[in-house]
Amino acid sequence: MEWGLIVPVAAITIGPISWAFTTWVRARHGYPIADKKGNTVSRIDAQTQRTIDLLSQDNDRQAGQISRLEERIAVLERIATDPAERTSREIEALRALP
Known part of the structure; x- marks a missing residue:
């Protein structure tokens, strides 16, 4: 197994995947959603x-x-x-x- 390729790919993909998961959890439980700049997005x-x-x-x-x-x-x-x-x-x- 070559770690030289897995580590950079994992480092690049973990951030967006965790952001998407966090946004999904917040939306599912009714918390305010923020965009990439940290501004609150109105859902109403x-x-x-x-x-x-x-x-x-x-x-x-x-x-x-x-x-x-x-x-x-x-x-x-x-x-x-x-x-x-x-x-x-x-x-x-x-x-x-x-």
Whole structure:
């Protein structure tokens, strides 16, 4: 076996093969992909980004709605568990407001 030919060929091919394998593993597991210069390559097209933005806005809207509903439930629970006398006082105090 002649090592004089195998060593330079192996030295030249190991780098690109390892880079290709690393890129494949990163892409498969969702990590950002970098080009040969180290710049991050975006894998999301414009339509997908728009869908993500719309879903994020909808998520924020629903989170706010859930928060308001939780506050209303807390008020209803307080009304249901408080003594009637105190509840009637608070209602009368609200009626007295201008």
